[in-house]
Amino acid sequence: MRDFNRVIRYLAYTLELLVLFMLQETPGLLPHIYGVRPVLLLPAVAAIALFEEELPAMAFGIVGGLFCDFGLACPLGFHGAVLAALCFFVSIQSRAFLQVNLVTAILTGVWTIAVVVGAQWLFLYYFSYSMPAYAFTHHYVPKYFYTLLFMPLLYLLNRGLSQAVRAQDHS
Amino acid sequence: MKDFFKASSFRVLVISIVVLLGLVIYTATAGGSFLAGLLGFVSAPMQSIATDVTGNVTEFLDLDSYSKEELKALVGQLQQERSTLTQQLVELEEKRRENEQLKKQLQISQLEPENEMRSATVIGRDPNDVFYGFSIDKGTLAGVSVGDPVITGQGLVGVVSQVYATSSMVTCLLSEDIQVAAVSIDRQESGVVTSNIITASSGLLRLNYLANDTQLEAGDVITTSGAGGTYPANIIIGQVQSVEKSEHDISKYAVVKPYEDLQNVKDVQVIVSFPGKGEEAPSLPVEEAPPSGEEDGE
Numbered sequence: 503m504r505d506f507n508r509v510i511r512y513l514a515y516t517l518e519l520l521v522l523f524m525l526q527e528t529p530g531l532l533p534h535i536y537g538v539r540p541v542l543l544l545p546a547v548a549a550i551a552l553f554e555e556e557l558p559a560m561a562f563g564i565v566g567g568l569f570c571d572f573g574l575a576c577p578l579g580f581h582g583a584v585l586a587a588l589c590f591f592v593s594i595q596s597r598a599f600l601q602v603n604l605v606t607a608i609l610t611g612v613w614t615i616a617v618v619v620g621a622q623w624l625f626l627y628y629f630s631y632s633m634p635a636y637a638f639t640h641h642y643v644p645k646y647f648y649t650l651l652f653m654p655l656l657y658l659l660n661r662g663l664s665q666a667v668r669a670q671d672h673s
Numbered sequence: 674m675k676d677f678f679k680a681s682s683f684r685v686l687v688i689s690i691v692v693l694l695g696l697v698i699y700t701a702t703a704g705g706s707f708l709a710g711l712l713g714f715v716s717a718p719m720q721s722i723a724t725d726v727t728g729n730v731t732e733f734l735d736l737d738s739y740s741k742e743e744l745k746a747l748v749g750q751l752q753q754e755r756s757t758l759t760q761q762l763v764e765l766e767e768k769r770r771e772n773e774q775l776k777k778q779l780q781i782s783q784l785e786p787e788n789e790m791r792s793a794t795v796i797g798r799d800p801n802d803v804f805y806g807f808s809i810d811k812g813t814l815a816g817v818s819v820g821d822p823v824i825t826g827q828g829l830v831g832v833v834s835q836v837y838a839t840s841s842m843v844t845c846l847l848s849e850d851i852q853v854a855a856v857s858i859d860r861q862e863s864g865v866v867t868s869n870i871i872t873a874s875s876g877l878l879r880l881n882y883l884a885n886d887t888q889l890e891a892g893d894v895i896t897t898s899g900a901g902g903t904y905p906a907n908i909i910i911g912q913v914q915s916v917e918k919s920e921h922d923i924s925k926y927a928v929v930k931p932y933e934d935l936q937n938v939k940d941v942q943v944i945v946s947f948p949g950k951g952e953e954a955p956s957l958p959v960e961e962a963p964p965s966g967e968e969d970g971e
Contacts, residue, residue, distance in 0.1 A: 527797035539800035573799040575842040579696035
């Protein structure tokens with residue numbers, strides 16, 4: 503029963519990432535703020551990592567990262583590698599050092615999304631295009647804050663999902 | 674801490690990252706992978722449905738009153754009319770110039786076959802793309818290949834940069850990666866259309882490498898020149914908005930406003946074949962150098 507619930511939970515996470523990928527890619531669905539749109543997959547994988555063990559957290563980081571790579575048409579594996587490492591450490595942090603609640607989830611979102619957006623700017627923009635400072639202030643920083651807005655929502659969604667399946671597990 | 678690094682889960686993390694970095698290197702050098710093709714095959718139909726649904730809902734919300742519908746119809750009609758007239762202007766100017774050339778060179782006649790095109794719909798726009806690239810619902814199965822120009826009725830919008838079985842990625846004309854050989858049909862002055870992050874965020878382009886004494890002025894129409902065989906000739910790019918001095922040298926550049934709203938394109942045409950595709954620009958005949966005595970004024 504426990505394994506069955508785990509499979510159901512993992513399927514739900516996968517479906518969630520797929521739906522969020524669709525939502526973030528669909529033109530005209532999420533409004534532009536300061537010319538940018540949010541990357542929903544980043545807070546989603548960070549929120550999943552808060553509730554899962556290291557290896558499943560890392561696996562969902564890879565899945566979310568590969569979706570990001572595919573959508574951006576950048577070398578496949580870049581976001582996968584970054585999010586794999588981040589989700590791994592978020593999982594350890596949440597199990598060993600932090601009590602998981604809304605505040606710690608937002609704090610986790612603050613640093614994880616900053617790392618990913620910073621890595622995007624450094625590896626995908628800085629070495630390839632001109633005017634990196636302008637890009638950072640006018641694209642990456644607004645995108646960071648816009649993406650961060652979804653962290654509480656996705657934390658609550660994944661907490662509900664995790665609790666619902668685990669409750670069945672215990673009963 | 675030692676135990677942490679020896680833990681099996683940490684080893685799995687290291688192995689996973691090494692594999693993913695290998696994948697990065699492979700896709701960066703090989704330009705695609707089976708995994709990317711598989712993701713494209715799975716996500717393209719779902720993205721297409723999501724885009725259709727969003728489009729219908731947006732249209733419904735936009736047209737909730739009669740006056741808006743009237744206005745929308747009017748705007749659509751005017752845009753189409755403007756597009757037709759601009760295209761006619763380009764064709765007319767081209768014909769006039771061609772006629773003059775033919776009068777001078779009686780032996781030359783030119784017959785250009787039609788460009789072969791595929792209609793496609795924009796199904797995705799990634800929020801991580803700084804330069805407004807997008808994905809379309811046509812891929813190799815429809816004959817699309819990397820490097821194919823992408824246009825709309827209003828002009829050039831981009832070029833196919835990655836192609837999968839049922840979808841493709843298009844690099845927008847606003848990207849710094851794209852350089853298009855362009856010409857002003859009014860003045861016959863040529864340059865290279867590029868963009869950067871600042872112009873891209875305003876939806877504008879730059880026509881670089883103009884002479885210091887350029888005759889270009891606001892309102893002049895810019896089209897592709899066809900040089901290099903990457904893009905067909907005479908595709909509209911936009912209209913000159915202003916002419917400015919270059920920041921780096923004595924040349925000038927023109928700020929070009931595309932007729933198409935490149936940040937919100939919805940339906941496009943992919944030119945899969947056109948006359949002169951892939952051909953380099955013909956090399957100009959080299960004039961004989963004058964004898965050294967003449968050169969020195971002897």
